[in-house]
Amino acid sequence: MDFFGGLDNMALLRRLAALLMIGVGLYHVIYYILVERHIPLWKRAVIPTKKDFVDFYMHMKYIFGLSDEFPKMGRYTWFEKFDYMGAFWGMVIMIGSGIIMWKFDIALQYIPLGVLEAIWVMHGEEATLAIAFLVLIHMYNAHINPEVFPMTLRWIHGKVTRKEMEKYHPLELEEIEKKKGAEKSG
Ligand code: HEM
Numbered sequence: 001m002d003f004f005g006g007l008d009n010m011a012l013l014r015r016l017a018a019l020l021m022i023g024v025g026l027y028h029v030i031y032y033i034l035v036e037r038h039i040p041l042w043k044r045a046v047i048p049t050k051k052d053f054v055d056f057y058m059h060m061k062y063i064f065g066l067s068d069e070f071p072k073m074g075r076y077t078w079f080e081k082f083d084y085m086g087a088f089w090g091m092v093i094m095i096g097s098g099i100i101m102w103k104f105d106i107a108l109q110y111i112p113l114g115v116l117e118a119i120w121v122m123h124g125e126e127a128t129l130a131i132a133f134l135v136l137i138h139m140y141n142a143h144i145n146p147e148v149f150p151m152t153l154r155w156i157h158g159k160v161t162r163k164e165m166e167k168y169h170p171l172e173l174e175e176i177e178k179k180k181g182a183e184k185s186g
Contacts, residue, residue: 018098025091045075048085052078074171079141090130097123 004010036044055071055078062070076084097119100107107116143151154160165173 015102018095018102021091022095025095028088046081046084048078048081052081070167072170073168074175075169077168083138083141086133090126093122093126094130097126 001007001010004013032044033041055073058067058069058071059078061067071078100111100116100119101123104116111119142148160169162173
């Protein structure tokens, strides 16, 4: 508490961080709606499909040494989609419950106290879940995994190497090369 300059300062910082998160969340939703407008929202490449469950199954078999076949994935791997869905819905839960906690007196006029208490618990539990996910799964995938240790700079330059494309996104690579071939011959 002292580190943050007392209770009032801490509450203010929390609200500033919350506003930043709401801004980032809104930016993402607007971006998602506007980009690739010709494809319906639920048919975008990031939405999980049946194939992701098959890829997950094949990937697990590969990891546990039961098969030599690595799943051939497209623009987003099953685990990237899983990560994205966790972050997206986590954000919806944190922002929704956070706004209710922020304006608790107003919420009390419309929502029973027991439900509000459950929402408060949900906020704390989702925070714990998010931190557990970051420490256990994200830390390994993004930093400790020898393929990327200590981290890639993808989040700055937005690019992946050909080797990464060949291993994790061969179907998208095929599509890109087909398009390039068609452009050359056309
Ligand atoms: C990933 C993002 C977030 C994390 C990790 C987080 C974490 C937490 C935790 C652990 C608590 C304490 C819960 C308890 O008392 O059991 C809390 C309280 C609270 N959070 Fe969040 N939160 C996040 C996002 C948000 C957002 C987006 C808002 C607002 C829209 C928000 C508003 C609040 C409020 C108002 C409280 C009550 C404490 C106070 O009034 O200062 N939080 N948060």
